[in-house]
Amino acid sequence: MAMEYGQGYGLDVPERHRLPAGLRAPFEARHWRELIYVLIGLPISIVLFTYSVTMVSLGAGLLVTFLGIPVMAAGLAGCRGFGALERARARGLLDLEVADPEPLRIRKQGFLAWMGAVLKSGASWRALLYSVLHLPWATFSFTVAVTFWSIGWGLLTYPLWFWLFPLYGGQDGMQLYGDETHSVYLDNAFEITVTALVGLLFTLATPWIVRALTTVDRLLVHGLLGPSRLATRVVELESDRGVVVDTAAADLRRIERDLHDGAQARLVALAMDLGLAKEKLAEDPQAAARMVDEAHGEVKIALQELRDLARGIHPAVLTDRGLDAALSSVASRCTVPVEVQVDLDERPVPAIEGIAYFTVSELLQNISKHSRATWAAVDVWRVENRLMLQVVDNGVGGADTTAGSGLAGLTERLDAVDGILVVDSPVGGPTRITAELPWRTV
Amino acid sequence: MTERQPSSHRATRAAGAAPYDEEEPLPPARFAYDRHTWKEILHLLLNLPVSLFGFTYVVTLLSVGAGLTVTVVGFPLLALGLMGARQLGKLERRRARRLLGVRVDEPSPLRLRGSRNGFFPQLWLLLKDPVGWRTVLYEFIRLPWGILTFTVTLASLFVLWPVLPFLARGMANLDRAMVRGLLSPSDDLERRIAELESDRGVVVDTAAADLRRIERDLHDGAQARLVNLAMGLGLAKEKLLEDPEYAAAMVEEAHGEVKLALQELRDLARGIHPAVLTDRGLDAALSSVASRCTVPVKVTVDLDERPAAAIEGIAYFTVSELLQNVSKHSMARSASVDVWRANDRLLLQVWDDGRGGARLDGGTGMQGLAERLGAVDGLFVIDSPEGGPTTVTAELPWRDRVPERG
Amino acid sequence: MRVVIAEDSVLLREGLTRLLTDRGHEVVAGVGDGEALIKTITELDAQGSLPDVVVADVRMPPTHTDEGVRAAVQLRKAHPGLGVLVLSQYVEERYATELLAGSSRGVGYLLKDRVAEVREFVDAVVRVAQGGTALDPEVVAQLLGRSRKQDVLAGLTPREREVLGLMAEGRTNSAIARQLVVSDGAVEKHVSNIFLKLGLSQSDGDHRRVLAVLTYLNS
Known part of the structure; x- marks a missing residue:
């Protein structure tokens, strides 16, 4: 996880930029994507929250009459759908790769089975939890992000405003403080500079604040919309079992090949030598002796090979x-x-x-x-x-x-x-x- | 996602039953009242008193427990109540098993004596027990349903008795769905993990045992024969010129021996993994x-492509x-082998017209086969009535072939 | 020479019997497992006709593991005068160490392959029967490879290493000379050089020499 978060921090970009990271941050695409994420997060989570809370409370209310169960299932299925959407949004805007959660385990065809599977799946309930938890957070982060961003850029560009609208509101500059007795306006060069500098500070701080805000989003998406620990373990074990089965099968094929290329081939040669020796024994004992000699050498090598093979298969000791x-x-x-x-x-x-x-x-x-x-x-x-x-x-x-x-x-x-x-x-x-x-x- | 994932233990248990469902299929509802119908009617009538009790129990539990959570006593009370709800669920499962023929696995017991000892962890474990909460939900929604089934069934017994079997079947089916949905175990994943871990163990162990067997076979077979052969040739070599008669006999014998050794090696290799x-x-x-x-x-293989090695x-x-x-035990006169693919499963069927009576525990290696198949999420089903014919169907997960490395 | 053979493969048992009979030795009994071997030897001993040597396979029924080695160790303890030659499809220095524990008198451990060289094999059986040692070159190679005295061994010339190996196999000086096609005197010189370099004192008697070498390699 740490690695996922670390991606794109500029650490993995080898080329050197002319500007330091702190000054560059407000203009980077990454910052804008995160900002967009936070901004569209609010409307999305409002819809999500309204939908899920309505459906689930409706379902819960109707439970006594049974109608509640399909309503609840539909509500949860909707939450799962939204979850997929949220994962896609996080992938697109936050570069956060979260795997799909465990699929529904439907044992039989039919609506009843589907309903049961949706209701029983932990992923559905976690998606519901996400939709409930995300609204307050989205509201908070939306407010913070918008406030910081607008204050920052507003104050930073204050000199521009001052120059464009010198007589806005009948006063020179923006009113910082005012009551009946006296007021403070930002209207001299020093004050304008200070304002712009404050704006710069805010603008420079915004990317880091937005990043901090989205970190919580990342955690939420990762924790509630990803596969659970158990589901991950199931996937891992299924692949393990595949590896074990495959290596066992590959072992057997290798042994078969070794036997075939080694001992079997040598024995064929041996059989041939002996067959020839048998024919020659009567007519040409010298040649026959040579053949037998060869065969004798052959069989010793075959034994050596078989012994090595057997050791490679499983040493007796x-x-x-x-x-x-x-x-x-x-x-x-x-x-x-x-x-x-x-x-x-x-x-x-x-x-x-x-x-x-x-x-x-x-x-x-x-x-x-x-x-x-x-x-x-x-x-x-x-x-x-x-x-x-x-x-x-x-x-x-x-x-x-x-x-x-x-x-x-x-x-x-x-x-x-x-x-x-x-x-x-x-x-x-x-x-x-x-x-x-x-x-x-x- | 409609993938079936039958568990291995079920696979081995399923001998003689329909492949995918361990429950006996119900006969279709008929106008006549049979045993099943009477059981269903009994169940529907019992629904009222049982659900009345259950409802009262959970409502009391929830209101008292929830009400008292403000004070600290509420939590232990709630926990106790949930333990009680578990017992209720057990009774309901038993009733459904007896009267409706629904077989739902018992949920795993809570591991209270686990590694996390202490009062508060245990309390928390009890409070978040999903089985308990689902039973509470089950009992909560059952009261109106119980009233409905009781009234309808009782009334129909007097008024609508010709159609009651159909009505009863419909209502009982809903009961079955509720039991399956809410009273079944909630630790599917844990069970799957345990099953996969044991599968993996089986695969690793059988692979190791295979290797040891091969080594043994080599040792007792080809290697022993070659040693003898080497000895014969050694003798022949020495005697070749001084005693040609004797040497000729030795060479003759060695020649026979080497052919036998080759035969043995070939059989061994085929048993390991046939080249073809x-x-x-x-x-x-x-x-x-x-x-x-x-x-x-008769062999019929109907595959468009080859599965994984x-x-x-x-x-x-x-x-x-x-x-x-089939060769050894069946006394069959003919047999057939069919291999085909259905979606993501590879199916094998071996049929023979022998005397039947094959069983998993018959000591003919069927048990071992079923275990091996179960370990890769396969299924193994024997249908072999006494007198035959025997049909053995095996199912394996289909995996596509990947080109071999190296 | 009177021999008892313990080998579960009937084929090999008969082959060995034929080979030894052919060379004029008497095969007193042939058995198929470790227990039967011990029983037979005990019976023969009771009759006062203990054989000169036992030729035993390692892997025999009922466990098909190291039956033969365990029976051999037991026999060596019970009948110090009895020669025991263990034959196997594989050699392990661990088994060699167990067989040699205490004494290298009348003990042998050979690969089954060695029966291919009929004369050498029969020589080895006779040597063991007479209280000598016969270790397979493979075992010796393992012992040499495993030894912690690598730096000392590295100080030997290739020829000296060869002679050391043959010594460890249990061969006499004249056998070594025959094998390497050199004179007896040359072998003697190599042997004394080796003993000097390894820091061992020259001992008389071939089997004691073997033991000294093996102990040196094993320590």
Whole structure:
């Protein structure tokens, strides 16, 4: 949220303006858009308030006769519609992106089902709350904005008025104070200058005040017209589940491909060699011996490949002995000496153990390949209901999780099970990567 | 938005019932009075006393509670009253279940013994209980309705009895709508979150279990065979020149062995993910499964485009497991597989003319299938009367195919 | 030499039996899981006819996990004179460490692939039966990679590292000489250089030498 608010403050504009931001503000498009937002906010919120309060109180009054329910539903549906309008207005004028709230969950076709869904949806009621709360605020901010703006520009342009209408009202200048005995008019050069300066102050202050006013609007729109925390979580979980399903399917396809390109291809060659050897055995024992020799070499490589594949699928030692043994084994295969420290009293469920294992093993591979480290350490421990992994190396650093890197894929995988991957890797090193997984036991 | 989002637990429970509704469909209203009609009439007559009590309760509660909120005692009173309203709602749900056949899930109980202990947080929790307030609303609007239904039903029993079944059905339907609308749980999202979290767990666990199974299969199958083969070849190599007869036998044996190993690897690969599915999609892959089935199977795949790879995989394995069941248990003479798309769902149907009697808990892997499908918001429905035929329908969410990375 | 084989794959059990019989050894019994192995050995011991060596698979029923390793460790404790050779589709330094705990006398841990080289494999079985050591090159590589004495190991010449590896596998000087196609004297020189650089005292007896090297790598 903070980022959304920060957008367009001029911070992200690299070119330098000749005027400082304070002087520029009153003329910026952004200020005008915000001002328009506040100005049209009042009429809109009056309509909204009148509509929703009428419909809902009418509905509530009629509840005893049942007619109230459809009226109420219509009122709430109207509030939702207005909510969409308000989100669009905020998007257009305030650059505020608020996602649509959770859609109605209609289980069946028909008016009754629709009515039930509207009445049950939290988003409807929040939209109603918005329409009620927004009127007093819109009135206040309209008044403040209009007052400041008109006073500012009015006083700033006072010299102009003074020059254009010197005899307005039969007096020289504007009356600042007056009763029967004496009056004060702004009519000499000093007073005119001071007035104009006061006007300038007001004019310069207005953008900031309008901005402060719209901040409250932003909060209202964001809090009441956006998706609720729960709905966001539902969306997140649905996407997580998709990621998990997809990666599982992709894993299987990869294994199938590896089998096909590796062991299967090699076995076909082997079968061929042996077939030839069989034919030649009687007529040309020397050639046959060579074939058998080749086949023998072939089968040893096939075994090696299958073993590597099996390890990549799921290392047996992980199932048998858990993370400590499995990670020591990965570490011993790393080109860099790795210290492994696993501090767990019990074993998590196989799925979490598997993810933890593959995370560390991928991180260690990265270290072997890219880090140019001479030393690394793996720590695994548990904090309440989280399984923590930390991999540290003294390499060149500069690892990041930008799209396309191996770390991005890892982040996505962990994210899908409510895990976290934090990379701390300044250029020049050292690199410290911490991962967190939910702890589950059988 | 008319997307249905059936929950997985419902999906597994739905065996033998109509796919989308767990309630038994009511027979159409008729002139004759049947069991349903009498129940509805009873319900409508009961409406008056029940709603009279409910109305009195909530009006008293609201006026006393609201009136006393000026003093501090009002709030706890109101909270107690709302707890009572919850109980009223429970009774009403039970009455509707018995007499109207409406099945509404019980709302989740308030978690008073949660992490936030202390009197005031609990009071606040009770006061903002949406279930309680909706029950209050329900009871509040019920009195006029109760009077109306009671009068009309009683009068019709004497005067309009031929049309009473229709009248009763109409009024009872409104009752059903009210129960569903106001007495159902209000924590849909929480439930959906819990369901999704468990789904995700199921998917992660089955994926991990799949990998372990594949590793096991490799170890026990192809790897063991290759070790033996390597040994045979090692022997043959040594003896080739000194004992050609023996060596020839070894080579012969190794040759047989390598062919078996290849066969095993091929089967394993097909069990992991058949290449033809990746390359050609469901139609080709299912035809290939069907051709290996012991029963003649007619496969009809009616899809304009291919779904996402993961969905395709699940669909393939579902059908292939169902066909295996047909081969093993059904004693069918013919079977058919249909795959088609309806809006945003992918539908699979496997039919056979076997002896029927398939059940979710029959230990034939149906339970596992239902779980796997449920975990991706799929549905699994078995219709298999004793004596057959068996129709198994599965539904999966349709997702469009995205080009694979890399 | 009298051998007991524990291997759940019937195919492999028969293959091993044939291979060993072919080389003139006697296969006393073949069993399919860890419990049966321990039972058989106990029975044979009671009859006073303990075999010379046990060849055991790691993954066997009923749990299909590390049955074989656990049975092997148990047997080594109960029958110190018995040679135990563990065969597996995969080697893990963790299992090697468990098998070697205490003594490297009459113990072996090899990848199943090694049966492809029939002569070397049978040699390894015989070596274990006679109280020697047979460690798979893969295990040794893992132990070398895992060792914290990297800076000392880096001080060895490539040839010396090779010899160190072969020593850790449990080979005798003459076997090492055969393998590297050099003279026995050259090997002896390498060995004494290695011991000097690692700061170990020369010990007589091949299996004690293995233990010294392994302890050094593991510490």
